[in-house]
Amino acid sequence: MTTNSETRAPKQSMWKRITQSKYFVYVLISPLVFVLLAYVIFPMYKTFLQSVVDQEGSLSLTNYLRFFTSEANLESLYNSIFISIVSVITCAIVGVGMAFLLNRYEFPGRKILSILVLVPMALPPLIGAISFSFLYGSSGIFPRLFQSIFQLDNVPFALEGIWGIIIVHTFTMYTYFYLSASAAIRGLDLSLEEAATSLGSGRLRIWRKIILPMLTPAMVASSLLVFMISMASYTAPLMFGVERVMTMAITLSRTNGNLDMAATQSTILSLVSIAFLILMTWYQNRRNYQSQSKGVGVHRTEVSSPVVKYIAAILSTIGVFILMLPILVIALISFAVDGEWTTQIIPTSYTFEHYIELFTDSRTWGPIKNSIQMSIVAVIGNIIFGVAAAYAMVRFAFKGKVFMDILIMVPWALPGTVVAVNLISAFSEGNVFSFNQVLVGTFWILPLAYFVRQLPLVFRNTQASLIQMDDSIEEAAQSLGATWWHSFRRVVLPIIMPGVLAGTLLAFVQGLTEFVASILLYSPSTMPLSVGIWNKMYSFQFGTACAYGVLQTILIIVVLLINERLKGGTNQSGASIG
Amino acid sequence: MKSVRLEHITKKFGKAKGVEDVDIHIKSGEFFTFLGPSGCGKTTTLRIIAGFYFPTEGKVYFDNEDITGLKPNKRNIGMVFQNYALFPHMTVFENIAFGLQVRKLSSSEIKSKVEKAQKFVHLEGYGNRKITELSGGQQQRVALARALVIEPDILLLDEPLSNLDAKLREETRIEIKRLQVELGITTIYVTHDQHEAMSMSDRIMVMDKGEIQQIGTPQEIYNKPVNHFVASFIGESNIIKADVKNLTDTHVTVDIGGGIILKGLRENGSPMLDYANEDSVLLSIRPEMINTGEGANTLTGIIQLSEFTGVSINYIVKVGDHELNVMIVNARTKVLERGDTITLHVPESGIYFMSEKR
Ligand SMILES: Nc1ncnc2c1ncn2[C@@H]1O[C@H](COP(=O)(O)OP(=O)(O)OP(=O)(O)O)[C@@H](O)[C@H]1O
Ligand SMILES: [Mg+2]
Numbered sequence: 001m002t003t004n005s006e007t008r009a010p011k012q013s014m015w016k017r018i019t020q021s022k023y024f025v026y027v028l029i030s031p032l033v034f035v036l037l038a039y040v041i042f043p044m045y046k047t048f049l050q051s052v053v054d055q056e057g058s059l060s061l062t063n064y065l066r067f068f069t070s071e072a073n074l075e076s077l078y079n080s081i082f083i084s085i086v087s088v089i090t091c092a093i094v095g096v097g098m099a100f101l102l103n104r105y106e107f108p109g110r111k112i113l114s115i116l117v118l119v120p121m122a123l124p125p126l127i128g129a130i131s132f133s134f135l136y137g138s139s140g141i142f143p144r145l146f147q148s149i150f151q152l153d154n155v156p157f158a159l160e161g162i163w164g165i166i167i168v169h170t171f172t173m174y175t176y177f178y179l180s181a182s183a184a185i186r187g188l189d190l191s192l193e194e195a196a197t198s199l200g201s202g203r204l205r206i207w208r209k210i211i212l213p214m215l216t217p218a219m220v221a222s223s224l225l226v227f228m229i230s231m232a233s234y235t236a237p238l239m240f241g242v243e244r245v246m247t248m249a250i251t252l253s254r255t256n257g258n259l260d261m262a263a264t265q266s267t268i269l270s271l272v273s274i275a276f277l278i279l280m281t282w283y284q285n286r287r288n289y290q291s292q293s294k295g296v297g298v299h300r301t302e303v304s305s306p307v308v309k310y311i312a313a314i315l316s317t318i319g320v321f322i323l324m325l326p327i328l329v330i331a332l333i334s335f336a337v338d339g340e341w342t343t344q345i346i347p348t349s350y351t352f353e354h355y356i357e358l359f360t361d362s363r364t365w366g367p368i369k370n371s372i373q374m375s376i377v378a379v380i381g382n383i384i385f386g387v388a389a390a391y392a393m394v395r396f397a398f399k400g401k402v403f404m405d406i407l408i409m410v411p412w413a414l415p416g417t418v419v420a421v422n423l424i425s426a427f428s429e430g431n432v433f434s435f436n437q438v439l440v441g442t443f444w445i446l447p448l449a450y451f452v453r454q455l456p457l458v459f460r461n462t463q464a465s466l467i468q469m470d471d472s473i474e475e476a477a478q479s480l481g482a483t484w485w486h487s488f489r490r491v492v493l494p495i496i497m498p499g500v501l502a503g504t505l506l507a508f509v510q511g512l513t514e515f516v517a518s519i520l521l522y523s524p525s526t527m528p529l530s531v532g533i534w535n536k537m538y539s540f541q542f543g544t545a546c547a548y549g550v551l552q553t554i555l556i557i558v559v560l561l562i563n564e565r566l567k568g569g570t571n572q573s574g575a576s577i578g
Numbered sequence: 579m580k581s582v583r584l585e586h587i588t589k590k591f592g593k594a595k596g597v598e599d600v601d602i603h604i605k606s607g608e609f610f611t612f613l614g615p616s617g618c619g620k621t622t623t624l625r626i627i628a629g630f631y632f633p634t635e636g637k638v639y640f641d642n643e644d645i646t647g648l649k650p651n652k653r654n655i656g657m658v659f660q661n662y663a664l665f666p667h668m669t670v671f672e673n674i675a676f677g678l679q680v681r682k683l684s685s686s687e688i689k690s691k692v693e694k695a696q697k698f699v700h701l702e703g704y705g706n707r708k709i710t711e712l713s714g715g716q717q718q719r720v721a722l723a724r725a726l727v728i729e730p731d732i733l734l735l736d737e738p739l740s741n742l743d744a745k746l747r748e749e750t751r752i753e754i755k756r757l758q759v760e761l762g763i764t765t766i767y768v769t770h771d772q773h774e775a776m777s778m779s780d781r782i783m784v785m786d787k788g789e790i791q792q793i794g795t796p797q798e799i800y801n802k803p804v805n806h807f808v809a810s811f812i813g814e815s816n817i818i819k820a821d822v823k824n825l826t827d828t829h830v831t832v833d834i835g836g837g838i839i840l841k842g843l844r845e846n847g848s849p850m851l852d853y854a855n856e857d858s859v860l861l862s863i864r865p866e867m868i869n870t871g872e873g874a875n876t877l878t879g880i881i882q883l884s885e886f887t888g889v890s891i892n893y894i895v896k897v898g899d900h901e902l903n904v905m906i907v908n909a910r911t912k913v914l915e916r917g918d919t920i921t922l923h924v925p926e927s928g929i930y931f932m933s934e935k936r
Contacts, residue, residue, distance in 0.1 A: 475630055476663035478650040480677030480728060490676075494667045 025396045029404070032389045038433035039452050040411050043422035044270060050263035050425055063264040073265070076249040080269075083162060083245065084230035087169040088223045094170055095177025095222070096215070103185045106300040108309060109316025116323045120172050122557045123326060124513035126530050127549040128172045129239040130537060131326035132159060134333060136167075137240075141329065144345045164240040169233065171326075173226050180218035187214075224280045228273060232415030234516045247417045251520065254421070266421045270414055277413035281406055327553060334546035341542060354547035364544060367532030368551070374443070374528060375511030378450035379458075382507050386458030387500055391492075393459075394466040412456035416516030423449055423521065441523045449517045454507035458500065465499025466492075498566040505559045513552050579764045580640045580731040581606040582627060587636035589622055596622040597788045600636070604766065604781075609758055611767045613775040614785035615811070620768045623785075624734055627766065629653050640731065651680075656725030656763075657734045661741065662717050664709045670696070670720050671705035677728035695727040698757065715746045719753070726757065733758070733765045739774065751778065772812050776800065784808050804848045805932055809862040816902050818861040819934070825853055830931060832859065836898025840875045842929030851933040860932040865892070865905035867928030875924040877902075886913050895920055 054060045067073045102114045120128065135141055136159040143155035150156065159167055234247040243252060246269045253262035303309055334354055336347030357364045389408055393401065411419060427439035427448075439445045469492070477487035493500075515530035522531050529548055536545035582604040589596035597619035604610045612620040625631045627638060629650035637646045645653060664673050674695055678688045696702050699719040709717065718738060725733060738754065739747045755778050758765045769775050775782050776796045784791040784799060784807075792804045803809035806817055820832035823839065830853065831841045840861070844853065851859065879897035886892075891913050893904040904922060914920055 470661060470663060472659040472661060472663035473665060475628075475650070476657065476659060476724075477665070477676065478630075479628055479653075479655055479657040479734075480724065481651045481654070481680040482676070483651055486680060491665055495665070 025392070025398045028396065029389075029392045029398070032385060032392065032408075033404075035385050035455075036407050036410075039423075039448060040407070042433060043419075043426035044410075044414075046425035047263045047270075047418075047422045048267050050260060051267045054260075063260050064268075066261065067264050067268065072244065073249065073261075076244045076246050076265075077268070079162060079242070079244050080231055080246040083165055083169070083233070084227045086166050087173065087230040088226045090166060090170040091174040091226050092177050092219065092223065095174035095179075096181045096219070098174070099178050099181035099185055103182055104300055105303060107303040107312035107316065109313055109320065113316055113319055113323075116320055117178060118175060119323050119327065121175050122553055122560060123172065124515075124530070124549070124552045124556060125172065125235045126513070126515045126533060127330055127552060128326060129168055129235045130533070130545070130549065131330050132164070132168050132171070133239050134329050134542075135325055137164075139343075141346055144343075148345060160240055161242055165233070165236040165242060165245075168236040168239070169226075169230055173229060176225050177219070177222045180222045181215060184215050184218040220283055221280065224276055224283065228276045228280075228413060231269065231272060231276075232417070232516075234415065234417050247415055247516075250417050250421060254520070262421060263425065266418045270418050273413045273415060273418070274410060277409055278406060281402075281409070330546045330549045330553065332546075333542050334550045336543045336546075338541040338543045347542075351543070354543045357544065358547055358551065367527050367529045367548070370526050371512045371529035374447045374526065375450060375508050377447040378454060378511050379504055379508050381447075381451040382454050382458040383500065383504055386455055386503065387462050387496075389455075389459050390462035390466055391488075394463055395471075408459055409456050411452045416453065416514070417520065419449055419453055420517040420520035423452075423517075440521070443526050445521050445523075446518060446526060446528060449521055450507075450511040450514060453514070453517065454510055457507045457510065458503035461499045461503030461506070462496055465496035469495050502563045502566045505562060509552075509556050509559045512555060579606045579762060581608075582732060582764065582766070583639040584623070584627070585637045585639065587623070587626060587633045587638070589619075589626060589631055590634045595788045596631075597626075597785075600790055602783060602790070602793060604764060606641075606764055607762045609755075609765045609767065609778060609780045611769060611775045611779040611782045612785060613769060613772060613782050613812075614791075615770060618785040619788040620770070620785060621736055622788075624736055624766060624768050627732070628655055628657055628734055653732075654728070654730055655732045655734055656728060656730030658718075658721045658725050658736065658738045660737045662721040664717055664720055664724070666709050668709070669705065670701065670707045670709065670712070673709065673720055674724045674727050677724065681728065691727055692723075695723040698726070699723045699753070714742055715750060718742060718750055722754065722757070726761070726763075731764065733763050734768075735765065736768045737770070738767075739769070739771075754778070776812075784811065786811070801930075802848065803862065803930075803932070804850045806860055806862075809860075809930070809932065814865055814903060816861075816863045816865065816900070818863070818900055819858060820861050821858045822853065822856065829926070830859075832861065834861070834898070834900065836900075838877065838898050840924065840929060841926060842875075842931065843926050844931075846927060846929065847931035848933060850935075851931055853931075856933060858934060860934055862930040862932055863902070863924060863928060864930075865903040866890075866907075868902065868904045868922050868924050870906060870911070870920065870922060872921060873923035874926050875929070877922045877924070879920055879922065881914055881916055881918050881920055884913060884915055893920065895922065897922075 051063050052059055052061065054062055098117055102110060102117065123131070133140060136143065136157075138155060138158035138160060140158065143158045146152070146157070147155045232247065233245075234251075237243075237245045237248045242248065246265060250262050250265045250269070253259070253265060303312055333341070333347060335350040335352065337349045337351050337353075340349050341347040354364075358368065359365055393405060393408075414422075423445060424440055427434050427445065430436035430438050437444075439448065473495070474487055474492060477491045478484070482490070512529055514528065515534065518528045518531050519534065522528055527535070529552065533545045533548045536542070536548070582602075584600050584602045587600040588598050600619075600623055602610075612623060614620055622631060626633050629645075629648060629652075633646065637644055639645065640653070665676065668676070671692055674692045675688050678691055683691070692705070693702075696705060699722055701716065701719055701723065704712070704716070704720075709720070712720065718741075721738070735754070739750055742750060751774060767775075767778065776799075779796060781793060781795055782799050783793045786807050792799060792808045794802070799808060799812050803812060809815045810817060818834050820834045820840070822830060823833050824831040826844070828844055829841055830844050830847075831839060833839055842861075847853070847859075853859070877897045879895035879902065881893050882896050882901060883894040884891070886908075888908065890908055891906045891911075893906070893914070895902050895904050902922075
C-alpha cells in the first residue's frame with residue numbers, strides 16, 4: 001500500500017499547521033473549559049458577587065463584617081470545624097484500629113467482620129442518618145428498650161446534638177481510613193519489621209520508626225478527605241436538629257430570605273473546601289509512591305489463648321451487630337405500617353404494601369422515576385465530558401494543566417449545599433450558559449447539579465484507567481494505519497471501559513441517592529427519591545420512607561459489587577470519592 | 579521496500595536536546611541499527627521516522643518523498659514496541675488482523691493473511707488465545723506478526739528483545755534476522771546491546787548524547803572506530819594516551835610513558851586523525867590483540883588479576899603506569915597467577931591510532 005501524499009500535500013500542510021501548533025491542545029480542551037466555566041466557575045462567581053455587593057449595588061464587605069461579628073455565624077463556623085476535627089480523630093481511631101485488627105490478627109469472626117466492615121459504604125447518607133435516629137435517637141429503639149427494661153421515666157440516653165453528628169460521621173466515614181490503612185498495612189514489608197526485631201528493636205520502637213511513617217501518607221490523605229466531607233455534612237445536622245453549623249446556617253439564611261448572608265456563608269465554606277482540595281492535591285503530588293514488595297502474604301498473628309478467643313468471638317458478634325443494625329432497622333421498618341409506630345419499642349404491625357406501592361402507586365413511583373430520569377441525563381453528560389476531560393488531561397501536556405486538574409475536582413470538593421446555592425445564584429435568571437432559560441424550578445436544574453457534582457467521579461475513574469494504559473498501545477494502532485478516531489474507538493475505549501463504567505455506575509447511584517443539593521433545588525413536579533424519603537419521614541410515613549431507602553441501598557450494593565468485578569484485575573484501592 | 583533518508587534532523591524537547599543534526603541514508607532492504615547508551619536519542623530518532631515526533635529541524639524522506647509532516651497512520655510502517663503494545667482486549671488473531679481491518683480488506687483475505695503471518699512466526703493455532711495467556715516470547719512474536727502482516731515499507735523495532743531472557747533473546751534475534759532476510763524489508767533496529775547490533779546489522783549507527791558518532795558496517799565500527807567513545811563502547815579496548823615520537827610514511831612511533839615505546843602502522847588509524855597536526859594521540863589496543871611472549875612491541879608487566887573463562891584467559895597486567903586488559907585464547911597453556919611476571923607483545927597491526935579530539 002502506497003500513499004499518494006503528493007496530491008494531499010497542500011491540504012495536509014494546512015491541517016498540519018493547525019494540529020501541530022502548540023495551541024491546538026487548547027482547542028481540544030475548550031469544551032471542557034467551557035463546561036467548567038459555565039457550570040462551576042460562573043455560578044461560584046455569581047454567589048461571590050452577591051456576597052460582596054450591597055443593596056445599592058456597590059462593592060462592600062459589609063456581609064463579611066457581619067459574618068465575623070455575628071455570634072451565631074461564628075458559632076456555626078466553630079462548630080463545623082470542631083465537628084470535622086473530632087470526626088477525623090474518631091474515624092481515624094476506628095478505621096485504623098479495624099484495619100490493624102482485621103489485617104494482622106486471626107480470630108473467630110474475622111472473615112465475616114472484614115466483609116461487613118465495609119457496610120457503611122453501602123448506606124446512602126440520608127438513610128445512614130435516619131437509621132441512626134431510629135436506633136439511637138431520643139425516640140429510638142435502644143433508648144426505649146432500656147427505658148422499658150429499667151422502668152425509667154425518661155429514655156436513659158439518646159444520640160443528640162453535636163455528638164450525635166460526630167457518631168454518625170464516625171460510622172459512615174471510618175471506611176476511608178479503613179481502606180487506605182488496610183492498603184498500607186498490606187503493603188508493609190514484613191521483612192522490615194522482622195529485620196528491626198532482629199536488630200533488637202522493641203515493639204514500641206518498631207511502631208514509631210517503621211509502621212507509623214509507612215502509614216502516614218494514607219492517614220494524611222484520609223484525614224483531609226474526612227475533614228472536607230465533615231465540613232460539607234448536611235444530613236446529620238439536619239437529622240439531629242443542629243442549626244449552628246455552616247451548611248445549616250446557609251439553608252436557614254435562605255429560608256429567612258437573607259440571601260446575601262447565605263451567599264457570604266457559601267463563599268466562606270467554598271474557600272475552606274477549595275483550600276483543602278488544593279492541600280490534598282499538593283500532598284498527593286508530593287508523595288512518592290514507593291514500590292511495595294509484592295508476594296509477601298500478610299502475616300496474621302493467631303489469637304491462641306482460649307479466653308482471648310472467647311472474648312474476641314463475643315466482641316466480633318457485637319461488631320457484626322453494630323455494623324448490620326442500620327441496614328436491618330431500615331429493612332425492618334420498611335415493612336411497618338405507616339403511622340402505627342408511635343411509642344412502642346419496635347413497630348407492631350407489618351405489611352408488604354410499601355414494596356408493592358413502590359412500583360404500582362404512581363405517587364410513590366413518581367420520585368423513583370424522576371430520580372432515574374434525572375440521573376441518566378446527568379450521567380450521559382458525565383460520560384461525554386468526563387471521558388474527554390480525562391483523555392485530554394492524561395494525553396496532552398499543556399500550560400495550566402495543574403490548574404485544570406484542581407478545577408475539575410472543585411465541584412467534588414464543594415459541599416452540596418454550596419453547589420445548590422451557586423446554581424440558584426447563576427440560573428434563577430436566563431443567561432448565555434442556560435441559553436437564556438431560567439433553569440431554577442425546571443426539570444433541568446437537578447440533572448445539572450448531579451452532572452456538576454459527579455463529573456469528578458467519572459473523570460477520576462477514567463483517568464485511572466488511562467494512566468494504566470500504555471501510551472504505546474495507541475501509537476501501535478496508529479502505526480498500523482488507524483486514524484485517531486478509529487484507534488480511540490476500537491482500542492482506547494474498550495481498554496478503559498471498565499473504569500468508565502465503574503465511574504458511571506457510581507455517578508448514577510450517587511444521583512439516585514443525592515439529597516443535599518436536591519432538597520434546595522427540587523420543584524414538586526420533579527421531586528427526587530431522597531427528597532421523597534425526607535418528606536415521608538416528615539409526615540411519619542416511616543414504612544414508605546424506609547422502603548425507598550432499602551431500594552437505594554440495594555442499588556448501591558449492586559453497583560459496588562459490579563465495580564468490584566470491573567476493577568478486579570486492576571486493583572485500584574484507596575478511598576473512593578465520597 | 580523503501581529507503582529512508584534523514585536530512586539534518588534535530589529534535590528538541592523544550593530546551594532539552596533529544597537528537598542533533600542526524601543525517602543518514604538507509605538503503606532499501608538494509609538492516610540498519612541505532613546503537614548507543616541509554617538516553618542517547620535512539621528512540622527519539624526512531625519515533626521521528628515513525629511520525630510520532632515532528633522534528634524541530636530537518637526533513638524525513640521515504641524514497642524521495644518528503645514525509646516529514648505525514649501522520650504516522652499514513653506512513654505504512656510496521657513498528658514493534660519495546661513493551662510490545664499489544665491490544666490487551668483482543669485475541670492473537672484480532673491483534674494481527676487490526677492493521678488489515680483498518681485497510682478494509684475482505685474478511686476472507688484477512689483470514690488468510692493472518693494465518694500466513696501466524697505461521698511465519700510459528701504461532702499456528704494460537705489465534706483464539708488471549709494476549710495475557712501468552713509467554714513473553716510469544717507476545718513478542720505476535721507483535722512482530724502484527725507489524726509484518728500489513729506488508730510495511732519499513733520495519734521499525736525498538737529494543738524488541740530487552741524484555742526476554744537470555745536464551746529466548748538469542749532465539750528471537752535469529753528469528754527476526756531470518757524474517758528480515760526472507761522478506762528483504764528495510765529494517766531499522768534500536769538497541770543498546772552491541773552484541774545484538776554486531777550480529778544482525780548491515781550497518782550500524784553509533785550514537786552518544788544525541789549525536790552520531792560513527793556509521794559503518796560492524797567490521798568498520800569494530801576495527802576502525804573513529805573516536806574514544808566508539809572504541810570503548812563497541813567491544814573492549816585499552817585506550818592509552820601517547821606522545822608521537824617519530825612519524826614515517828608507513829610507521830608511527832609513540833611514547834606511552836614510563837619509557838615504553840610502541841610502534842604501529844600509520845595506515846591503522848582513524849580517518850579523523852591527522853598525524854601532522856597532533857603531538858599526542860590515543861591508542862586503542864583490543865585485549866585479544868595482545869599476545870604472550872616476545873615479538874614486536876614487547877612489554878613486561880605484573881599480573882594484577884587472572885581470570886579463566888574456559889574459552890580464554892583474561893589478565894589485567896600492570897605495565898608501567900598502565901593497566902592493560904589482555905585476553906589469551908585458551909590453548910591449554912598454564913594460567914599465571916596474580917603477582918607473576920608476564921611477557922607480552924603487540925603486533926604492529928594491533929595498535930590503532932585515534933585523535934584525542936572528538
Ligand atoms: N517526550 C520527551 N520529553 C522530553 N525529553 C525527552 C522526551 N523523549 C526523550 N527525551 C530526552 O531525549 C533524550 C533522548 O531520549 P531517547 O528516548 O531517544 O533515548 P534512547 O536512546 O532511546 O534511550 P533508552 O536506551 O534509554 O531507551 C533523553 O535525554 C531524554 O531525556
Ligand atoms: Mg529508547
